[in-house]
Amino acid sequence: MRRMLRRLFVSACAALVLAAPAGAGTIIVKLSFVPGKLAVKAAPASVDGTVQVPVTIADGRGSGAGWTLKVSSGSAPVRVVGITARCAANSTCTLPTAASAPSGNVVLHAARDSGMGVMNLVVTLASTGGSTPVSFTVS
DSSP states (O other), X not given: OHHHHHXXXXXXXXXXXXXXXXXXXXXXXXXXXXXXXXXXXXXXXXEEEEEEEEEEEEEOOOSOOOEEEEEEESSSOOEEEEEEEEEOTTOOOBOOOBXXXXXXXXEEEEOTTXXXXXXEXXXXXXXEEEEEEEEEEEO
C-alpha cells in the first residue's frame, strides 16, 4: 500500500513539474481608449419674449479642446440673455468657462480644458420679433 501511494505521489509531482512551463507563459493584454463624442440635446422650443431652454451638452472626447454652442432661429433673431450650467446627475464634469461673450448665433464658446463630461445648461433667450423656433448645434 505504501509503495502504491509513493508511486501515485511521484506521478502527481512529475505531472505538475511537466505542466509548469505551460502555465508560466506571458500573457499580454492590450488596452486602448476610444474617444467619445461631442453631442447636444435640446427639446424643440419656440421663443416669444423671454424663454428658458434646457440644453444638455455631452463632451466625451477627453481632449479638453473646448467647444462652441450655437443657436439657430426661424424668422426672428434671438439674443442670449443668460446661461446657467451644472453637472448632470451621475456625471463628473468640468463646467464650461466662457472664452468669449455670446454674440450672433454663438451662445457659449467653452474654453480649452473646460466643458468636459455631461452638463445641463439653461439658456435664456429673448426675441422681440414674435414666436420663432430655435435649435442648437455644438462643434
